[in-house]
Amino acid sequence: MWSRNLLVSCNLRKHLLRSTSKIAVEVNPDVQRQLENAELKPQHHPGRCKTGNIILPPYVVKGITRAIGDYPIKTLHREAEAMNKCLSSRHRPPEEAEINQKVSAIQHEIEADNQTPDISMHDLSEKESEKLRKQQAQRIQKVLKERVVAWRPMSYGHFEALLYALGRGSMEYTILTKIFMEIIKRDPQFKPRSYFDFGSGVGTGMWAASNFWKNTIFEYFNVDSSRDMNELSDLILREGNENQQSLLKNVFYRQFLPATETKYNLIISSFSLFELPNSQARKEVILNLWRKCDGYLVIIEQGTRAGFELVSEARQYILKQKKPEVKGHVFSPCPHDLPCPRRTNKTDRTPCNFEVSYDTLPIGALVTKRNSTYSYVVLKAGERDLNDESNDWPRIVRETLVRKKHSICRLCTSEGNLQEIIFTTSKHGKFAYKCAKSSKWGDRLPIKVGEKFETNAVNDNKDKNTSQGNEDENRIQDNNQPPVN
Secondary structure (H helix, E strand, O other), rough: OOOHHHHHHHHHHHHHOOOEEEEEEEEEEHHHHHHOOOOHHOOOOOOOOOOOOOOOOOHHHHHHHHOOOOOOHHHHHHHHHHHHHHHHHHOOOOOOOHHHHHHHHHHHHHHHOOOOOOOHHHHHOHHHHHHHHHHHHHHHHHHHHOOOOOOOOOOOOHHHHHHHHHHHHHHHHHHHHHHHHHHHHHHOOOOOEEEEEOOOOOHHHHHHHHHOOOOOOOEEEOOOOHHHHHHHHHHHHHHOOOOOOOOOOOOEOOOOOOOOOOEEEEEEEOOOEEEEEEEEHHHHHHHHHHHHHEEEEEEEEEOOOHHHHHHHHHHHOOOOOOOOOOEEEEEEEOOOOOOOOOHHHHOOOEEEEEEEEEEEEOOOOOOOEEEEEEEEEEEEEEOOOOOOOOHHHOEEEEOOOOEEOEEEEEOOOOOOOOOEEEEEEHHHHHHHHHHHHHHHOOEEEEEEEEEEEEEEEOOOOOOOOHHHHHHHHHHHOOOOOOOOO
């Protein structure tokens, strides 16, 4: 009996003791020193980018309110919400090669269909052959419409421009403000003298840029194909009064990209690539913008899979440029210039996106808090500074899971990998753990990710938190989805 109990006890102990794999991390030495000397709190580490509650400038709210005039505000809010949903769920236009491939597949399906008579064209008269070809063509077109997403560029008149400003002005302003704040924090010496906006819309980019660099930017150049968008953008800068002087100086509007090679310090393209008909047109525009850039190029799209694909396509195209005059690197969000691990992983169809929280416009309705996701890339002209170790800090690309005595972070590392780390005080030190615990989705961690190391004898009865951590880990690996779409 004693030997039997001993055997059961040994088997139970083997079940409770297991070998687990941990990831070594090293806090940046300068940050470590500041934390140890209490010069810096973990929740304020330099990888964090706190934005607080971002609200629209008063002149924007005043300008949009006056521009709305006598329009029924409830109808505008309802229509603006519908437009926002439509734009947030758009698909990119299908490429000609994709359409041809689908047509070929449909033709094979029709030929293999048992209901289609096996008739040779040589056995039919010319009239009968023509009739059969038309029938097949009509059937192909019908099936093709079911399988290919219908796409057309958006057309913005005066009414649509108002809806855009009401439904998306606050969201776009918040996103751009958040991106600009990171540029300012990491590159405080950057003082743009010129600004260029492709697809400027109602001027959300100008609102955000002038909020930070109004005293240094001497020219705002806006390009939008809609004349009504440009007119509304100018009207908002005049606080809704056409006879009032614009709040910004040297603001220019065009409906087409200029052919000049004038350089600009800050160039943005926000939510504009979906309006271009194909990949070739997008690449031509992106290269045109990049050739005009001698500072930062900011590209933003919806945080959907389709939006992420367009941003990733632009990022990859710019990084492939070999000529010295168009050489550049990724400033944000990637800590590397390697292929995006989310795009190269065929089994992971989740986009690389980030979440933003914003307040709706306080016009004719109660202000509510909304959430949205976006994909973006900030490209900087010139070579990457290899002496600045902070450029290699990993980025948190999903919501941090804070549990008792451990926190789980999903990181994009400087090696171009997605790495999940379960931070604990015992394995990584209190400062690494506290920095991870206080960091949010989109922040960077001031650490260097090392190799995996093995640990033994982890007792589940003594550390239930580790068991919970493994459950969280498995959940993320099995269902790697963003918490908010």
